[in-house]
Amino acid sequence: METSNPIAPSTKQMTVARWTDILWLRGLLILALGLGIFFRVTGLGNKIYSHDEAYASLRSAGYGKGDVLIFIQDGRDHTVQEIRSFLQPDKSKTIIDTLLITARSGPHQAPLFYLLAHLWMRLVGDTTTAMRGLAALFGLLSILCMYWLSRELFHSPQKALLTTALFAISPFQILYSQDARPYSLWTLATLLSSAALLGALRTNRLKGWLLYGLTIVVGVYTHALFLLVALVHGLYFAGLYLRGYKKEYSGFLLACLLAFLAYLPWLFMFVSYWQGAVEGMDWVNRSTSWQQFIKGWALIFSSPFLDLDFSTGNLISYLLRGLVLVLIAWGLVYLAVRGSFQEKMFILSLFVIPASAFLLPDLLMGGMRSVSGRYFVPVTIAATMAVAYLLSDKLENLQFSASIRWRLLTGLVMAASLASNLNSLPAESWWIKELGRVRPDFVNIVDQDQTLLIISTGQHGTTIGDVLLLSLELNQDVHFRFVKSSKDFTSDGMYKQIYWFPGSSEEVLEISQREGLQVEQVLPETLWQIQAGDECMICAGDSSD
Numbered sequence: 001m002e003t004s005n006p007i008a009p010s011t012k013q014m015t016v017a018r019w020t021d022i023l024w025l026r027g028l029l030i031l032a033l034g035l036g037i038f039f040r041v042t043g044l045g046n047k048i049y050s051h052d053e054a055y056a057s058l059r060s061a062g063y064g065k066g067d068v069l070i071f072i073q074d075g076r077d078h079t080v081q082e083i084r085s086f087l088q089p090d091k092s093k094t095i096i097d098t099l100l101i102t103a104r105s106g107p108h109q110a111p112l113f114y115l116l117a118h119l120w121m122r123l124v125g126d127t128t129t130a131m132r133g134l135a136a137l138f139g140l141l142s143i144l145c146m147y148w149l150s151r152e153l154f155h156s157p158q159k160a161l162l163t164t165a166l167f168a169i170s171p172f173q174i175l176y177s178q179d180a181r182p183y184s185l186w187t188l189a190t191l192l193s194s195a196a197l198l199g200a201l202r203t204n205r206l207k208g209w210l211l212y213g214l215t216i217v218v219g220v221y222t223h224a225l226f227l228l229v230a231l232v233h234g235l236y237f238a239g240l241y242l243r244g245y246k247k248e249y250s251g252f253l254l255a256c257l258l259a260f261l262a263y264l265p266w267l268f269m270f271v272s273y274w275q276g277a278v279e280g281m282d283w284v285n286r287s288t289s290w291q292q293f294i295k296g297w298a299l300i301f302s303s304p305f306l307d308l309d310f311s312t313g314n315l316i317s318y319l320l321r322g323l324v325l326v327l328i329a330w331g332l333v334y335l336a337v338r339g340s341f342q343e344k345m346f347i348l349s350l351f352v353i354p355a356s357a358f359l360l361p362d363l364l365m366g367g368m369r370s371v372s373g374r375y376f377v378p379v380t381i382a383a384t385m386a387v388a389y390l391l392s393d394k395l396e397n398l399q400f401s402a403s404i405r406w407r408l409l410t411g412l413v414m415a416a417s418l419a420s421n422l423n424s425l426p427a428e429s430w431w432i433k434e435l436g437r438v439r440p441d442f443v444n445i446v447d448q449d450q451t452l453l454i455i456s457t458g459q460h461g462t463t464i465g466d467v468l469l470l471s472l473e474l475n476q477d478v479h480f481r482f483v484k485s486s487k488d489f490t491s492d493g494m495y496k497q498i499y500w501f502p503g504s505s506e507e508v509l510e511i512s513q514r515e516g517l518q519v520e521q522v523l524p525e526t527l528w529q530i531q532a533g534d535e536c537m538i539c540a541g542d543s544s545d
Helices: 023-041 051-060 065-072 080-087 095-105 112-123 128-154 157-168 171-177 183-203 206-220 226-242 249-272 274-280 290-302 315-338 341-365 373-395 400-424 440-446 463-473 505-515
Strands: 451-456 478-483 497-501 517-523 527-532
Touching: 023 128, 023 157, 023 171, 023 400, 051 065, 051 080, 051 095, 051 112, 051 128, 051 463, 065 080, 065 463, 080 463, 080 478, 095 112, 095 249, 095 274, 112 128, 112 183, 128 157, 128 171, 128 183, 128 341, 128 373, 157 373, 157 400, 171 183, 171 373, 171 400, 183 206, 183 226, 183 249, 183 341, 183 373, 206 226, 206 249, 226 249, 226 341, 226 373, 249 274, 290 315, 290 373, 315 341, 315 373, 315 400, 341 373, 373 400, 440 463, 440 497, 440 517, 440 527, 451 463, 463 478, 497 505, 505 517, 505 527
Parallel strands: 451 478, 451 497
Antiparallel strands: 497 527, 517 527
């Protein structure tokens, strides 16, 4: 199957760039790589667990939301440890349970991450830090794969080094490398499979194509959205084929066939439990405002390089994001004009196809797919590579006055990423932590001795996630009591503090009138404190501590 090399680097690509001979700049790139490692492994437990992370731990342990619901509706008060046990695999739960739970409740996400997390729980632990440590490991491996991919695509150690440095300190990549969900593994699979494809095209050997097929299997078993990456690969190969590289099709087709055959068992599970995938993705059809679209798009597309706090409404934040978006657009256009066919075909396809898959449905049919940053993993990779291509090309300018400006811009881009990572590192929450009603202020209020937290499970679809998060944050002296409605609550005087969550004015009004208790709102329409007293009182104004 060996042939002559069909994709030889051009003379321009083989040119040794002089800018890497500059000691301080070379040191800056190496420092960026070191900081990328540091930010991925530091402060893994700083941020509060999100709903999706809790559900990932639940699934990895071999349980489903239904198991929790059945347990909590037995009429007893439950300890924190009893609830937390659902996030810890016991001897009765095996990796097969994790596989079946994933198939039934989330077949669109695929099982590989959850199976690895199940084993990780048993070997390393199930704490917040331990679970995020697995994601961080995938993030670290992604740095190596980005260098491999960049060397294969650019045929230039200088471009590969700068691309890898920008990727290493990318705020987007670091955030998802500290998130106990499959997205850092999806990043790794995208980079690994792409590098394997380019390597197989270069060598055209059977072992290269078998490796590529294996990486495709890893990708499709990581997340269904990896199919978008596979589509990019198919279009890239088709483009090369039409350009005259026609000796590789047998190896590529063999790799695709093997990957498809390996995916058939999960494809059968996906079809069998497709309703679980539909229910799990129902939220994407919710409508949102144009203001939220614009804010979300600006946040997501600039996050590979800048991720300062966007909630303050500070115009400087918007301006900086706008400048980053201009830089990314410049990089894409520059690549389209100056890049080789292979470079522009691969990077532009990796950017446009996944972005269009979420932007167009929202624009044409409505929904909120395109404001979920986790779906844009391939897009952020492509944006990083495009900007790195622009900067490295400009840094090769032999005119000192022009070169110094581009060195300064490169330093500013890295400084923006560094500032973003320093900003988010100590934070207790961030924009990727979605659906979190259980905030630090909530936990600080409830986390007291001899406290009973009444959980209303009736009309609140995210209650199970809230309860799992609380079990990770609260001390052992807090107990849970689960009721379907306020009519099921009775006061027994066994606890010093009683709270009602998640509450509404109607529910607590019914409690206060029926039980003769004082009910005071602590957090708006979320948390209420119930106190025994001679007079009944509802405080529905501003929240207080």
